Amino acid sequence: MSDQGVRSWIRDARHIAVLTGAGMSAESGVPTFRDAQTGLWAQFNPQDLATEEAFRAHPQRVWDWYQFRRDLVREVQPNAGHYALAAFAQRHPGRMSLITQNVDGLHQRAGHVGAIALHGSLLQDRWLDAQQACCSVEALEDGHPPRCPVCGNLRRPAVVWFGEHLPPEALAAAEAAVQACDLMLVIGTSGVVYPAAGLALGAHQRGARVVVINPEPTELDPVADRVLRERAAQCLLSLLED
Numbered sequence: 001m002s003d004q005g006v007r008s009w010i011r012d013a014r015h016i017a018v019l020t021g022a023g024m025s026a027e028s029g030v031p032t033f034r035d036a037q038t039g040l041w042a043q044f045n046p047q048d049l050a051t052e053e054a055f056r057a058h059p060q061r062v063w064d065w066y067q068f069r070r071d072l073v074r075e076v077q078p079n080a081g082h083y084a085l086a087a088f089a090q091r092h093p094g095r096m097s098l099i100t101q102n103v104d105g106l107h108q109r110a111g112h113v114g115a116i117a118l119h120g121s122l123l124q125d126r127w128l129d130a131q132q133a134c135c136s137v138e139a140l141e142d143g144h145p146p147r148c149p150v151c152g153n154l155r156r157p158a159v160v161w162f163g164e165h166l167p168p169e170a171l172a173a174a175e176a177a178v179q180a181c182d183l184m185l186v187i188g189t190s191g192v193v194y195p196a197a198g199l200a201l202g203a204h205q206r207g208a209r210v211v212v213i214n215p216e217p218t219e220l221d222p223v224a225d226r227v228l229r230e231r232a233a234q235c236l237l238s239l240l241e242d
């Protein structure tokens with residue numbers, strides 16, 4: 001059931017910031033991280049797979065795990081929620097900023113222009129030792145991971161690992177969106193990972209309304225003006241139609 005009050009907040013908002021997490025893509029078939037049975041972190045230890053130390057110690061293991069996730073997201077499709085957000089942003093130019101923690105590229109594949117990718121992209125890779133400028137992609141030596149045949153520099157997934165800084169431009173754009181918004185929609189995130197979760201707290205502290213859309217309780221519920229205990233796709237479809 002859509003919520004008339006939230007619909008009117010959306011209609012009246014000057015600027016809407018949207019913060020999405022793994023639950024946004026759950027209905028596309030992408031596993032979340034922390035759901036008890038199905039979440040990735042229920043099966044794998046993030047310290048073994050999502051840190052630079054883990055990659056340096058076991059590059060093939062970490063590379064292959066990301067290849068498995070890349071293959072998975074290439075096989076799925078954006079869901080109705082991704083499309084509803086993209087269509088709203090297109091119909092209302094300049095009124096919505098989308099900040100996503102997701103690395104699956106599904107917002108972008110749904111046609112969402114200007115999505116702020118806080119945690120990077122699963123579909124791209126980059127050099128592990130970025131300061132080494134000797135390498136060229138043409139010279140890549142195939143492998144798990146591919147490496148530079150000259151200096152041995154490794155390719156790594158272009159995602160943000162635990163202990164790493166967020167891409168500064170993405171964080172600055174996200175903070176600007178928080179400053180500008182008078183309504184924030186927090187969709188499909190447990191709200192435990194910072195700085196992303198702090199963006200919702202910041203919006204609340206600045207006086208913006210906060211709406212959480214999530215079938216389960218989250219750490220951000222206490223700052224929400226409204227919590228919609230719903231799954232993202234159907235909820236967004238009905239909230240965002242004009």
Ligand code: OAD
Pocket residue numbers: 020021022023024026027032033034035039050101102119160161162187188189190191192193213214215216217218230231232233
């Ligand atoms: P989590 O796995 O922590 O949380 C997923 C949330 O989605 C949970 O609150 C679920 O209840 C909710 N959920 C599940 N199905 C849903 C649906 N159909 N509609 C709406 N919500 C649904 O994922 P994130 O909060 O995104 O970071 O995790 C944040 C970060 O932690 C990730 O970006 C990743 C991870 O470690 C990095 O890899 C750096």
